[in-house]
Amino acid sequence: MRENNLQDTIAAISTAPGEGGIGIVRLSGKRSLEIAKKIFFRLAGKLKEFKGYSMHYGRILDGGQVIDEVILTVMRAPRSYTRQDVVEINCHGGMLSLQKILELVLKQGCRLASPGEFTKRAFLNGRIDLAQAEAVIDVIRAKTDSALKVSLEQLKGSLSARVNEIRRGLLDILAVLEAGIDFPEEGLGQQDAVKTSRRIAKLDFRLKELLAGASGGRILREGLRVVICGKPNVGKSSLLNALLKQERAIVTPVAGTTRDTIEELIEIKGIPVKIVDTAGILKPRNLIEKKAVKLARRQIKSADLVIMLFDSASGLDNADRGLIREIKNKKTIAVINKIDLKSRIEKNRIAGFFPTVVMLSAKTGKNLRLLEEAIYNFVFQGKQPLPELMLVSNLRHIQSLREAQKLAAQAQALSLEERLSPELITQNLKDSCACLDKILGKDFSADLLDKIFKDFCIGK
Ligand SMILES: Nc1nc2c(ncn2[C@@H]2O[C@H](COP(=O)(O)OP(=O)(O)O)[C@@H](O)[C@H]2O)c(=O)[nH]1
Ligand SMILES: [Mg+2]
Structure with missing residues (x-):
């Protein structure tokens, strides 16, 4: 898939359409710096090397013609939004100069970014997980302070941390159970069974806790x-x-x-x-x-x-x-x-x-x-929402959490049965874990990414 190709250098206008004080054309990819150098001319002093986190005052030129006076911001891989070399051209916020600069960088070899492609790259390059990537657009679209708070928590990784913790818990239990399956003669003793059941119950509770704030979060x-x-x-x-x-x-x-x-x-x-x-x-x-x-x-x-x-x-x-x-x-x-x-x-x-x-x-x-x-x-429901319980708001996350919780509860019920069948329990726990993987994007399809990022704005 073209959009999952990280080799291209992409570009887009990142600021909102219309008139504004400043407009930004953003570039990301291997050739960002090289392309920027071709069209940017410093007004004072000579440009030697673009350092990471540096800003440069100058002009964008197309042949001999001045397009705009700009400030160039340089962020070098891996310390950038996408973990690639990123250049942001801060120009005057009229559609004409933005459009001209965009055309110029496209002519020099950039590809026009698709909606959300910068954020998709941040995800594919491992800077953020999928839940965090999805929070980006929620931050942009938040309609109230409370909604913004929830999205910012998700962007920070608070939801991911909780999900990861539960996931690790499931994997730990799986490791114990699978050792038992591999060496059936040793089997799971009664004591182990009680212990396992308790541990699953704890994780089931943690999942329910996250889900408790979900309907409010979604609203x-x-x-x-x-x-x-x-x-x-x-x-x-x-x-x-x-x-x-x-x-x-x-x-x-x-x-x-x-x-x-x-x-x-x-x-x-x-x-x-x-x-x-x-x-x-x-x-x-x-x-x-x-x-x-x-x-x-x-x-x-x-x-x-x-x-x-x-x-x-x-x-x-x-x-x-x-x-x-x-x-x-x-x-x-x-x-x-x-x-x-x-x-x-x-x-x-x-x-x-x-x-x-x-x-x-x-x-x-x-x-x-x-x-x-x-x-x-x-x-x-009359309860004061606790910020730490209001971590979930996205329907995709809610559905996966619900599924994960159902499977964990099933595994827990099975672990209480007298004739314990570890294979069934492990299958449920594995499936539960897979649901959490989907939230974090440890497991994803191109279709899912398309669905998520098509709602993003271009340039984000
Ligand atoms: N006294 C009084 N009149 C009201 C009140 N609310 C609406 N009205 C009046 O009831 C009439 C109909 O109001 P409106 O809002 O157009 O009703 P709608 O048809 O249900 O949209 C208007 O003359 C309003 O001024 C109220 O709380 N007290
Ligand atoms: Mg009326």
């Missing part, structure tokens, strides 16, 4: 999709505005004001929340409303959490009851809105249908905080 990474639904005029758009703290959606006393769904990203206590306002669900009066209701239903289907809104002032009616039936399989927080008006709904009437009921006023903002707390609790 921090991907965001929580919250859809506000309810019949017309209960205050859905007002609630969106209140949570957003700005007048985003049109609010009027006229039923049927909202037609298109409105989505906005907000932060609730560190959780990135995609909040979606929908049209009220009631018998549509015309074609537009019919489409709006259809859209609203589709949104409800894709929600991680539904906020079902009731109007305190108008009382519970058949339309509300119909909606309650419609969303009975969704995770829902019920909200009784307009508590600033005379109440005609008792909380108890609704509490039977929903685990959480919040009473608030979208108009005055009263108790809005309680809804934010309810959403937070929905994600973290």
Whole structure:
């Protein structure tokens, strides 16, 4: 595969497209320094040798023509992002000079890098493992401070260290068991069996511990999709505005004001929340409303959490009851809105249908905080998330950890059986270990790498 070829010298624009103070063209590979030397001319003094971690002020020239005034940063193998020779050309951040410099280095023999190829090289050259490589893009895409913290921990290698530790534990047990299989006459004594079982149980516990923070971690990474639904005029758009703290959606006393769904990203206590306002669900009066209701239903289907809104002032009616039936399989927080008006709904009437009921006023903002707390609790089940337990956030890691844990638990159950069959236990432990290897990228396919890095930006 071309992209797994580490011999080419690759180049790409590493800064975001558009205007900026500075733009960077990055080169990585054996010929980086040689190519940079061909197009770079120092403004003061003569350039002798590029030292690692050095910066040079000068010009990029194409033939005799000045392309831009730049600063060149040189990082030499193996002390660089990719463990290869890396040159970063810091030029003016206009698309034209970036594009021209990129074209120039391509003309001189660089190949255009594919998305994430610099990071892929860091992985293939062993500077970081696969879980760390995946954390790079999560750091870039983090939507909240908490999400950033989790990704930075992963990039630092905290998750990998935990996984490695468990993996080593599994290998140690395997070594003992396999010695027993090789010398069956000695066999595994009762004492050994108990000891083995305890050791597997410990690792099973460690895996469960990592998985305990996984659903929260995943939401921090991907965001929580919250859809506000309810019949017309209960205050859905007002609630969106209140949570957003700005007048985003049109609010009027006229039923049927909202037609298109409105989505906005907000932060609730560190959780990135995609909040979606929908049209009220009631018998549509015309074609537009019919489409709006259809859209609203589709949104409800894709929600991680539904906020079902009731109007305190108008009382519970058949339309509300119909909606309650419609969303009975969704995770829902019920909200009784307009508590600033005379109440005609008792909380108890609704509490039977929903685990959480919040009473608030979208108009005055009263108790809005309680809804934010309810959403937070929905994600973290009322527990304060411990940073050390919030190490997992990537679905691929979660799935492999789950599989590894299941296999370890099976091995542990087998080790308690009277007629111990070491071969079966070792097979389960080996498979469990293989799952952990996948997380770390000790075992990978070109397809997997393609899948992971295709989501990266070019130049990273
Ligand atoms: N008194 C009071 N009126 C509200 C409250 N929330 C919304 N409303 C009013 O209810 C009407 C419908 O609100 P809107 O947000 O458009 O409802 P939607 O159709 O569910 O989106 C508007 O006149 C709002 O001003 C509230 O908490 N208290
Ligand atoms: Mg509305």
